[in-house]
Amino acid sequence: MKKLQGAGLRGQSAGQTSLSTVEQEGSLRYLGYSIEDLAKHASFEEVAYLLLLGELPNKKNLEEFERELAGLRNMPESLVTVVESIPADAHPMEVVRTIISYMGVIESEKSFDEQLQVTKRLLGVTTTAIVYWYKYSHEGVRINQETGEKSVAAHFLKLLRQEDIEELHKKTLDVSLTLYAEHEFNASTFTGRVCASTLSDLHSCLTAAVGSLRGPLHGGANEEAMKMLEEIQSVDQVKEFVDQKLENKEKIMGFGHAVYSVKDPRSDIIKDFSAELSKDHKDKLLHDAAVIMEAHLKEKKGLFPNTDFFHAPAYHYLGIPTKLFTPLFAIARIIGWSAHAYEQRSNNRIIRPSADYIGPEDRSWVDIESR
Numbered sequence: 255m256k257k258l259q260g261a262g263l264r265g266q267s268a269g270q271t272s273l274s275t276v277e278q279e280g281s282l283r284y285l286g287y288s289i290e291d292l293a294k295h296a297s298f299e300e301v302a303y304l305l306l307l308g309e310l311p312n313k314k315n316l317e318e319f320e321r322e323l324a325g326l327r328n329m330p331e332s333l334v335t336v337v338e339s340i341p342a343d344a345h346p347m348e349v350v351r352t353i354i355s356y357m358g359v360i361e362s363e364k365s366f367d368e369q370l371q372v373t374k375r376l377l378g379v380t381t382t383a384i385v386y387w388y389k390y391s392h393e394g395v396r397i398n399q400e401t402g403e404k405s406v407a408a409h410f411l412k413l414l415r416q417e418d419i420e421e422l423h424k425k426t427l428d429v430s431l432t433l434y435a436e437h438e439f440n441a442s443t444f445t446g447r448v449c450a451s452t453l454s455d456l457h458s459c460l461t462a463a464v465g466s467l468r469g470p471l472h473g474g475a476n477e478e479a480m481k482m483l484e485e486i487q488s489v490d491q492v493k494e495f496v497d498q499k500l501e502n503k504e505k506i507m508g509f510g511h512a513v514y515s516v517k518d519p520r521s522d523i524i525k526d527f528s529a530e531l532s533k534d535h536k537d538k539l540l541h542d543a544a545v546i547m548e549a550h551l552k553e554k555k556g557l558f559p560n561t562d563f564f565h566a567p568a569y570h571y572l573g574i575p576t577k578l579f580t581p582l583f584a585i586a587r588i589i590g591w592s593a594h595a596y597e598q599r600s601n602n603r604i605i606r607p608s609a610d611y612i613g614p615e616d617r618s619w620v621d622i623e624s625r
């Protein structure tokens with residue numbers, strides 16, 4: 255089928271932002287700071303503060319922010335009831351969508367002055383609630399919601415694994431959340447901004463954004479990449495496996511990007527963590543196969559991995575079930591979505607583009623009996 259002209263609005267500016275720059279040749283900056291610097295030096299909480307408040311925090315600001323976030327993690331009783339009623343076979347992004355939407359019912363945003371508080375609350379409670387749902391529906395366990403961990407990453411892992419978490423694991427997830435936190439006018443953020451432009455409440459903006467992130471062409475790609483890597487039995491199979499997919503005109507999940515044309519700067523960062531975690535892991539093959547797949551697709555099709563691809567083995571090595579991969583992306587992106595909603599609200603005009611009509615010419619009305 256012929257591609258529609260201007261399909262996907264590729265390359266067209268749909269507005270302004272001061273939050274991040276995504277450049278075709280492979281550069282990503284949040285408010286001017288490179289993703290490489292942020293991943294190396296900042297914690298996810300520092301990055302969240304930067305995106306939500308516009309500047310990096312000083313030590314005191316950060317400690318206060320972390321303390322506040324940690325105090326907002328527990329689920330209200332009625333949310334526990336809701337989450338316990340969601341079956342194990344629900345799509346995990348439906349669960350995230352429900353959590354955020356339900357929080358909008360019981361702790362609604364009464365005025366835009368509350369927006370920062372809403373974001374902090376949603377970051378904390380969604381993290382707890384998604385793990386709570388997973389453990390309850392899959393293992394029949396009602397987890398203790400308190401972990402005593404300071405960071406979102408460590409809290410998530412400890413809730414999930416119910417054990418002390420080693421530093422490399424905490425660091426990997428922390429960096430991953432930074433990588434996923436913000437990405438300009440991607441599909442889910444744009445969805446959220448359109449909703450924000452109607453002056454709707456923040457819970458609605460984020461619920462809408464989650465709906466867009468759910469799709470396999472967006473957030474769902476990390477899960478799909480994992481399922482694909484799990485099909486591979488040995489490194490010798492990789493090239494043939496990829497060639498077969500290409501021959502069948504199948505999309506290789508975790509490869510390609512709508513804006514980047516040579517590389518996704520986030521990929522090498524998470525790839526390094528995946529490599530480190532793969533050492534001595536019984537499923538080392540996942541990372542090794544991924545590395546071969548990367549080289550082969552580059553050579554054959556000029557395709558490069560996006561951030562989702564090496565997230566798949568990395569998350570697996572952290573003991574995260576595949577089902578929770580996309581919800582983690584959503585948890586991190588609560589920050590970017592919120593920051594964009596604030597930005598939209600601060601200088602708003604309803605987003606209402608026009609369309610080029612390609613339907614039939616003007617026609618005369620035909621009565622129903624004569625059709």
Ligand SMILES: CC(C)(COP(=O)(O)OP(=O)(O)OC[C@H]1O[C@@H](n2cnc3c(N)ncnc32)[C@H](O)[C@@H]1OP(=O)(O)O)[C@@H](O)C(=O)NCCC(=O)NCCS
Nearest residue numbers: 470471472475504505506507508509510511512560561562
């Ligand atoms: C991300 C994505 C939706 C971008 O789509 P897009 O902007 O339409 O892609 P492009 O226009 O750059 O595609 C150029 C060509 O490469 C092909 N291509 C792009 N990504 C591909 C992939 N992952 N596997 C196989 N071929 C791919 C396209 O089919 C297209 O071929 P064509 O010109 O013969 O039709 C697309 O690359 C994709 O579906 N990737 C897999 C899903 C994924 O990983 N999503 C997460 C994104 S962060």
